[in-house]
Amino acid sequence: MKNQYRGWQVASHLVLGLFSLACILPFVLLFISSITDDKAIVRDGYSFFPSEFSFGAYEYLWKNSDTILHAYGITILITVVGTVTSLAITSLLAYPLSRRDLPGGKVLAFIVFFTLLFNGGLVPTYMVYTKVFELQNTLWAQLIPWLLMNGFNVLLMRAFFTNTIPTAVIESASIDGASEFKIYYRIILQLSLPILATIGLFQALAFWNDWNNGLIFINDPNLLNLQNVLNRIMSNIEFLSMNSSMGATDALAMLPKETFRMAIAVVAIVPILLAYPFFQKYFVKGLMIGAVKG
């Protein structure tokens, strides 16, 4: 019994350790590339041990630090507000769907599911949000279109509710006279912290990584999030160097190029990396509490 226990521990550590290594090495390469001299990369390719270092990409970013800090602010605001709102409306929809006794529940589930397969496409969605709701050039545009809730998360949450919360618990609460809202708030949410933490994490990453909404809805540079700002710098450099024969501009020769992508990725990932352990503390705690109560 004990041997078996140790065997599993060793095997688990071995597999996870190897996979973690595969995940972390590329990131180290990414970071080293971001402080490698452009010319060295073009000459020798990417390397863990570059011949020349340069902080040109970071210097350029530092020069734009006002813009970038502002964009961080937008990203954090949107991520926090978005994740909380999203969790609320997702769970509010998922809970009734998980009740097998709800009349019309299957129809509702189908309505949710249908959105996973069919969509009107970019242009019509853009038209709805700009013509009907006039969201363009507002912060709402970073928050609402496509991101706020998706059917996948609803169905996922519903599956957890159905599978982890015994029907008897709800029934007895109902007999005790608890209102549906009270059941939702006091029982369902408390009992399903693992899935709330999971979907919260999914949503937070989605908001943090999104650049599409800023790209198509926003002109005002003050409303751009971090990914927008970084992508914009990148795409402009790319355009300039690809179209240099048109006589682009003098600015071109001075910009860092290849390493820039890497630096941008580092700037976008490191905050998440720093915040992740804290977040995870709560995440795991959420999982544990859920487990104990469940």
Added chain:
Amino acid sequence: MKRVMQGSLLLLLSFALILSACGGSNNKDNNGAASGNSENSAESGKPSAAEDDGPVEELIVAFPIVSPDLTGLQLVEQEMNKITESKIKVRVKFMPINAGEWLQRTNLIFSSNEKLDLTYVHGTMYSNMVAKGMLSPLDDLIGEYGSGITASLEQKYLNATKIGGKIYSVPSVRDLAGSYGYTIRKDLVEKHNIDMSAIKTLDDVANVLQLLKEKEPDRVPISTGGTQSFRDVYKFYDELGDNMGVLPHYDNGLKVVNLFETQEYADFVKRIREWYKAGYILSDAATNKLSLVELMSSGKVASYIGMQKPGFDVQETKNNGVEVVSAELNPPYSTTSNITLAMWGIPVHSKLPEKAMKFLNLMYEDENIVNLFSWGIEGTHYVKVQDKIIKYPEGKDANSVGFNSLQWMFGNQFKAYVLESNDPEIWSKMKEFNESATPSKALGFIFDGSNVKTEYAAVSNVINEYKLSLETGSVDPDKILPQFIDKLQAAGIDKIVAEKQKQLDEWAAANGVK
């Protein structure tokens, strides 16, 4: 299941209702726009002195930018409005769109009828935009308000933009032709005593490459940039817009042929294959993503081929950060693509087409407007050295000056000031260059692919599949070229060639070209 279906049917029905309501109001909008247009055009029939006393109206102007910092542009907007408000009763509002996002953004703006009065038009999208009804015909407006445009653009250039006999966009005045040449680092020319004046053909280039390969083992002798192939940078035919069906030697008696089946093409890819095998080309040329600027500035690559124009060496030296010199391989030709590369058009939904045209006219006529677009504000973004020669203010350079634009797209560049470090005679040389160019026989022909969309999409895919590997020498043409040709035919390239021939014949008949 049945219940599910019933429920969703009901839902769909109710949406259909909502939608038809939306559609109704949309139609009304469109009608409104249309009637507005007709009113306007009725007005434009009369001399409109009265209109200039009217209120100042806001004109939205969209163009690509490359600088993330918009403060300089806002200053320029204010400064420009001082001129336009008094001259044409217009307050300009810029809609700057990042160059890398241009296609996607404009597509959305057009499909949702967003307010827009004047827009930059990119050559490769032009015939599509006209075919889909995005742009208004401009002939009458130019006749009425475009005296500055016709004064700075010869009629032949304006004619080159005609589709179905109508002008839909006005090209900017810049290099309206292209020659092809060979460019190499100057230090290598001096070190190895290369006689640049003796380089006139690809054979001569090959000799230089052989020398470089022997004497400069640390450098790759020649490369293209990014996702380009060698044919992209060395054209020996009129591409007629898209390379599917071309006119060899810019003439060929107006007979359209499939480029990829020509002997010239076969010879060309064989030559490039030899270069590749001899080690003149990057070994990963087919997948290379680095731009020429990166390859040159790092010193990895020694030379390249490309489309040229007067002032090319100065510009390239600046971009690459190393001094380069060039030799001409093909003399300048003028094709429709050269001219339509950067243009301006008025969206079909604009409510102010006259004012848009008046403003566009200023971009060709008014030196101040041209220079505001090109260089920003005098004293802030540049200072004058002499009459038309400028430099950056003390202690500033292109990066720190706070204003950057893609100058070649803004109206009449021949009215733009010239930077101190450039050739002061650049614009007169450019003019000479344009005039010296041999016009392609099909100059002015624009192909509309909407009748052969299915084949177009299929052929695009096939070209994508073979182009880079064949035209960078990465694969053996003896084996791959026949495959390529077979697949093109299966995808229907002959149908595109035939359609193009038909349109070209019609065009030739209508324009008296023989």
Added chain:
Amino acid sequence: MNTEVKRKRINLRRYIPLYIMTIPGLAYLLINNYLPMFGLSIAFKDINYAKGIWGSDWVGFKNFSYLFATSDAYIITRNTILYNAVFIVLGLGFAILIAILLNEIRSRFSQRFYQSVMILPHMISIILVSYLVYALLGPATGFVNKTILPMLGVEPISWYLESKYWPYILTIVHIWKGAGYSCIVFLAAIIGIDREYYEAAGLDGASKWQQIRKITLPMISPIITMLTLLAIGRIFYSDFGLFYQIPMNSGAIYDTTNVIDTYVFRGLMQLGDIGMSAAAGFYQSIVGFVLVLVSNYIVRKIDRDNALF
């Protein structure tokens, strides 16, 4: 009869709060997903901007024909389906394995460390991943050709010109990028399992392996079924970035890297026709829809509770 109607009404009234809860979510779906569905009609139209979307002419199935115009139709369909099938099986399998192993780890610190690190690939944009893969496989400067193969005495391989390697490369990249992210769901499910089951099984002398087979897997099977069903619905879609960026758009390996999404993108780059791109999306959706209905029907026959609807 009368009393029955009455009881039903009372019953329905009981559910009113539940219906109210669904309002925000359904309203969002209405706005974000259902209103724009008028765009589905674009697939059947020849869009003319002067006439607007409503006024444009209907063209029937003309926008669809380019999807089936050449022999590529077979290749892209085959590739799309096979890749997705492999991704569903191996991707889910690996994620479940990781989740189970993570759950076994006793040390809190290690568990947290592994989890943080494994989510990293999800955070890197696909373009950067393509650069990283290129750093490994590049013909001249790549790590594999420069360091690993010479050590083994093998000739350098032109990875980007030989199609036979790509099914493996793409599958590995897909799993590498997604496993850390998708294992979170399974981890949540596993942690949710009541400890008493395992304690009881342990007392009965069941081995770890038996516990996993008899307790863990059955307990998380509803989640596995659901994720599989949803993945089947998207079997005609593919991760565009993975198939376009990672092979560096190299034409010589289209045989094994071209999928429906990349084909549509390359075909329409110059045309920019929204009618034709809408047609492709419609085709992908319809096929996925039919497949899900069929597989959902089968799941329902086996176990009612696991079905989607």
